[in-house]
Amino acid sequence: MPTGKLSDVIVIGAGMVGAACAYYAAGAGLRVTVIDRGSVAGGTTGAGEGNLLVSDKEPGPELELARLSARLWTELSGALPARIEYEPKGGLIVAADEPGAAALRDFADRQRAAGVTAEEIPADRLHDLEPHLAPGLAGGVHYPQDAQVMPALATAHLLRAAGNRIRLRLGEEVTGLLTAPDGTLRGVRTTRGEVHAPYVVNAAGAWGGELARLAGVELPVRPRRGFVLVTEPLPRVVRHKVYAAGYMADVASGSATLQTSAVIEGTPAGPVLIGASREHAGFDRTLSPQALQRLAAGATALFPVLGTVRAMRTYTGFRPYLPDHLPAIGPDPRAPGLLHACGHEGAGIGLAPATGFVIARCLTGGEPPLDIGPFDPGRF
Amino acid sequence: MTDSASEPYDLAVVGAGPAGLAGAVAAAELGLGVVLLDASAHTGGQFYRQPAPQARAARPEALHHDWSAYAGLRRRLAESSVRHLPGHHVWSITHEAPAWSVHCLTGDDGSDEQPVRVRARAVLLATGAYERHLPFPGWTLPGVVSAGGAQAMLKSGLVLPGRRIVVAGSGPLLLAVASSLAAAGARVPALVEASGYLAYARHPRALAANPQKAAEALVHGAALLRHGVRLRSRSAVTAVHGTDRVEAVTVTRLDRTWRPVQGSGRRIACDALAVGHGLVPQIELATALGCATRTSADGTSALVLGPLQETSVRGLWAAGETGGVGGVRLALAEGELAGIAVAARLGAGRARGSRIVQLRRRRDRMRAFADAMAAAHTPGPGWRCWLADDTDVCRCEEVTAGRIREAVDDLGARDARTVKLLTRAGMGWCQGRMCGPAVACLAARDGAPEPPPERRPFAVPVPMSVLAQCADQPNTAP
Numbered sequence: 001m002p003t004g005k006l007s008d009v010i011v012i013g014a015g016m017v018g019a020a021c022a023y024y025a026a027g028a029g030l031r032v033t034v035i036d037r038g039s040v041a042g043g044t045t046g047a048g049e050g051n052l053l054v055s056d057k058e059p060g061p062e063l064e065l066a067r068l069s070a071r072l073w074t075e076l077s078g079a080l081p082a083r084i085e086y087e088p089k090g091g092l093i094v095a096a097d098e099p100g101a102a103a104l105r106d107f108a109d110r111q112r113a114a115g116v117t118a119e120e121i122p123a124d125r126l127h128d129l130e131p132h133l134a135p136g137l138a139g140g141v142h143y144p145q146d147a148q149v150m151p152a153l154a155t156a157h158l159l160r161a162a163g164n165r166i167r168l169r170l171g172e173e174v175t176g177l178l179t180a181p182d183g184t185l186r187g188v189r190t191t192r193g194e195v196h197a198p199y200v201v202n203a204a205g206a207w208g209g210e211l212a213r214l215a216g217v218e219l220p221v222r223p224r225r226g227f228v229l230v231t232e233p234l235p236r237v238v239r240h241k242v243y244a245a246g247y248m249a250d251v252a253s254g255s256a257t258l259q260t261s262a263v264i265e266g267t268p269a270g271p272v273l274i275g276a277s278r279e280h281a282g283f284d285r286t287l288s289p290q291a292l293q294r295l296a297a298g299a300t301a302l303f304p305v306l307g308t309v310r311a312m313r314t315y316t317g318f319r320p321y322l323p324d325h326l327p328a329i330g331p332d333p334r335a336p337g338l339l340h341a342c343g344h345e346g347a348g349i350g351l352a353p354a355t356g357f358v359i360a361r362c363l364t365g366g367e368p369p370l371d372i373g374p375f376d377p378g379r380f
Numbered sequence: 381m382t383d384s385a386s387e388p389y390d391l392a393v394v395g396a397g398p399a400g401l402a403g404a405v406a407a408a409e410l411g412l413g414v415v416l417l418d419a420s421a422h423t424g425g426q427f428y429r430q431p432a433p434q435a436r437a438a439r440p441e442a443l444h445h446d447w448s449a450y451a452g453l454r455r456r457l458a459e460s461s462v463r464h465l466p467g468h469h470v471w472s473i474t475h476e477a478p479a480w481s482v483h484c485l486t487g488d489d490g491s492d493e494q495p496v497r498v499r500a501r502a503v504l505l506a507t508g509a510y511e512r513h514l515p516f517p518g519w520t521l522p523g524v525v526s527a528g529g530a531q532a533m534l535k536s537g538l539v540l541p542g543r544r545i546v547v548a549g550s551g552p553l554l555l556a557v558a559s560s561l562a563a564a565g566a567r568v569p570a571l572v573e574a575s576g577y578l579a580y581a582r583h584p585r586a587l588a589a590n591p592q593k594a595a596e597a598l599v600h601g602a603a604l605l606r607h608g609v610r611l612r613s614r615s616a617v618t619a620v621h622g623t624d625r626v627e628a629v630t631v632t633r634l635d636r637t638w639r640p641v642q643g644s645g646r647r648i649a650c651d652a653l654a655v656g657h658g659l660v661p662q663i664e665l666a667t668a669l670g671c672a673t674r675t676s677a678d679g680t681s682a683l684v685l686g687p688l689q690e691t692s693v694r695g696l697w698a699a700g701e702t703g704g705v706g707g708v709r710l711a712l713a714e715g716e717l718a719g720i721a722v723a724a725r726l727g728a729g730r731a732r733g734s735r736i737v738q739l740r741r742r743r744d745r746m747r748a749f750a751d752a753m754a755a756a757h758t759p760g761p762g763w764r765c766w767l768a769d770d771t772d773v774c775r776c777e778e779v780t781a782g783r784i785r786e787a788v789d790d791l792g793a794r795d796a797r798t799v800k801l802l803t804r805a806g807m808g809w810c811q812g813r814m815c816g817p818a819v820a821c822l823a824a825r826d827g828a829p830e831p832p833p834e835r836r837p838f839a840v841p842v843p844m845s846v847l848a849q850c851a852d853q854p855n856t857a858p
């Protein structure tokens with residue numbers, strides 16, 4: 001029994017990625033229904049940070065996606081209300097010693113070759129950019145293309161900006177996919193009935209693997225836990241996104257054990273955010289004193305002034321992780337009508353616009369803006 | 381960080397109110413090594429407050445019934461081996477087998493440099509409760525104080541928030557607050573209660589089984605009559621008047637759902653307003669460790685406790701308001717029961733079978749009564765109609781009811797957590813202790829609100845330098 005008017009596409013998940021898919025699909029003229037079992041931004045999107053980074057990405061397919069996204073974020077910042085707190089503030093990566101600085105310079109050289117703007121900052125100029133940085137650092141690289149957004153507000157306003165082309169169904173869980181006798185997709189079954197459409201986009205984030213299983217296909221998405229520390233509100237102490245060189249190695253690691261290298265950033269509302277740890281611990285929310293201790297130690301080592309500042313709270317979220325650190329974006333060759341847009345791990349806010357743009361092209365039969373082969377959901 | 385020498389203790393008790401005191405003393409008398417931690421400089425908790433020395437109160441007990449129970453506990457504490465650590469703010473508890481680590485900040489406001497970690501084989505959480513606030517137009521005007529705050533000021537400093545004080549809100553504490561304000565010399569022109577006291581009549585069994593409670597209410601009732609306090613039930617303060625300070629309030633009748641009845645408002649002149657809507661169990665140390673919670677009859681979250689006061693996490697016990705708001709006598713009984721039960725678990729002391737049976741019976745009776753009271757004072761959904769769009773709901777971050785309604789109606793928030801993300805309500809200094817219940821009600825589109833999850837991994841704000849060293853230490857073996 002259909003409940004509601006016809007849609008061209010159903011997006012499962014009202015997080016940052018689902019919102020971007022819905023926005024660009026609606027922009028391409030499609031009627032979209034977005035279904036989420038909870039609130040808008042109630043999943044990982046509401047439990048992470050809003051770094052839009054090119055600086056931490058190796059040249060390769062993810063960097064290409066990030067560069068396209070950076071351009072789209074600039075566009076979106078003009079189209080959406082200022083309340084999404086988009087700030088093109090730039091990133092600063094610092095190295096503690098000379099070997100670290102050399103590695104950083106080498107990394108930056110390769111990124112520049114791939115089109116990233118990266119400016120070397122010698123040790124004696126670091127404090128012009130960040131007056132409160134610890135003394136004695138060996139140098140750094142400045143990435144003006146790094147930016148920041150408030151993820152929950154960006155998600156909510158993206159969904160609203162498309163007007164009545166997007167219908168939201170919240171508090172409704174998808175429990176199965178509907179197929180016709182010939183195997184073609186007809187829509188989804190939910191806790192409140194059936195919703196019909198010829199295409200379904202899996203934007204269920206860390207739960208994307210479970211959703212794929214409903215369609216009988218395997219997608220090995222796993223949660224990679226992260227903690228973030230939030231300080232009391234401060235005047236502008238930290239100007240850029242600042243992190244130490246070890247961060248990139250942590251991001252690229254597949255290890256299950258705890259990795260922490262603090263990314264430190266101020267927010268327009270005043271608190272400084274320090275994130276984030278990475279570990280595989282299932283969907284376990286129990287506080288990890290080790291993770292918090294290392295975040296705090298990392299942050300105070302870079303910014304000694306933070307030592308007397310109080311941490312107000314901490315929160316935890318689950319990054320949607322795929323084993324090769326690349327998201328699954330595009331049609332699933334094994335299940336006609338099903339598209340995936342999940343598995344963005346620690347970069348889903350940054351990569352959301354490009355992902356949505358690609359999905360909209362796939363839905364309308366257009367040419368994707370970049371080579372989506374590396375993101376093929378059938379690769380596992 | 382300092383670790384004290386005698387560690388690990390058998391039992392660390394967090395909170396030295398009635399429940400914690402009773403638990404610490406009972407356990408120590410059975411032979412356990414006990415440490416008793418409290419943020420405050422004194423024992424006694426919310427109820428047994430001591431006047432500051434400069435207030436020179438001749439008889440602090442005049443404002444308390446049951447002072448003798450407290451005096452007895454204090455004497456036993458002094459005679460016991462319990463190590464009392466005042467001025468210790470517990471910000472987190474962690475488990476590193478085989479013992480618990482209780483992480484504390486020290487100093488009056490927790491700002492001393494030297495953090496302290498205490499290790500113990502069992503922990504008793506007796507952290508009490510904090511007041512529930514429901515916003516209404518004008519509640520941020522100077523002269524509006526919390527009912528509990530007014531009572532606390534009176535007990536510890538013997539000062540009155542005004543000379544002509546309206547007491548309003550809901551719950552049995554209002555009776556106590558109004559009668560002590562009146563006894564201390566204030567004029568209390570009205571006690572405004574949102575529910576109907578008749579609601580108690582629906583629980584005759586619980587009332588009959590608790591004659592002490594009934595007597596208490598009668599005593600307060602008589603005191604109110606003597607002081608000429610008018611009781612107005614099924615009513616609420618829906619507006620506060622005055623430019624710099626309270627000059628008057630509007631009291632409006634409510635229907636069964638707490639929706640104001642149009643045209644029934646009456647102005648009452650006053651220079652202060654004391655408001656409270658009952659108490660919310662303070663359980664974040666427990667929820668951070670994964671303890672199971674239940675929704676109490678009054679819509680707050682309380683810990684799920686076993687027959688001998690253990691939480692769902694083995695080795696972690698709770699007593700008093702943490703298991704649901706129930707008053708001082710219940711707290712005393714539960715504390716003692718928990719103390720005995722911990723001693724039994726750790727193999728200390730003789731079996732105290734008959735005392736356990738007696739305490740359990742007393743506790744069950746008082747819990748039943750507390751649940752009946754809680755049910756009678758649950759905020760009705762209609763209270764949301766008290767709010768104008770420009771009424772501040774979150775005072776710390778200055779978020780209005782209108783902004784919260786927008787987040788729910790237009791932006792897709794369905795619970796307190798996503799409202800907070802989209803508006804910052806509850807992100808400020810008090811971490812939602814003030815606005816949490818109200819935000820949860822506003823976020824609930826239909827039906828009863830989910831109580832906001834009492835998830836505050838840090839029970840108090842923690843300096844980063846303290847966090848940076850918290851997990852460094854090797855485990856001290858028992």
Ligand SMILES: Cc1cc2nc3c(=O)[nH]c(=O)nc-3n(C[C@H](O)[C@H](O)[C@H](O)COP(=O)(O)OP(=O)(O)OC[C@H]3O[C@@H](n4cnc5c(N)ncnc54)[C@H](O)[C@@H]3O)c2cc1C
Nearest residue numbers: 013015017043044045048051174205226317347348349350
């Ligand atoms: C601590 C931390 C810090 C981070 N920092 C950054 C950062 O700085 N920059 C960055 O770009 N990224 C960051 N990330 C990663 C980023 O948050 C995620 O990649 C991104 O939020 C994923 O968005 P999503 O829309 O795919 O998933 P989600 O936001 O989790 O959305 C998925 C939605 O699907 C819904 N859902 C699932 N199953 C069903 C079902 N069966 N039926 C209905 N609904 C369902 C869920 O309720 C959920 O709302 C961070 C993550 C963490 C944990």
Ligand SMILES: Cc1cc2nc3c(=O)[nH]c(=O)nc-3n(C[C@H](O)[C@H](O)[C@H](O)COP(=O)(O)OP(=O)(O)OC[C@H]3O[C@@H](n4cnc5c(N)ncnc54)[C@H](O)[C@@H]3O)c2cc1C
Nearest residue numbers: 395397398399419425426427470508528531700701707708
């Ligand atoms: C205004 C008012 C009037 C009342 N009147 C009555 C009455 O007439 N009759 C009646 O039966 N009951 C009354 N009560 C209720 C009574 O006060 C409580 O039932 C009783 O105090 C509960 O005892 P407790 O031990 O559970 O908690 P509390 O007395 O609240 O003690 C908790 C203790 O824990 C400490 N603590 C909390 N968190 C931490 C932390 N993180 N670190 C360190 N220490 C911490 C606090 O400092 C406090 O000392 C009243 C309460 C109030 C507020």
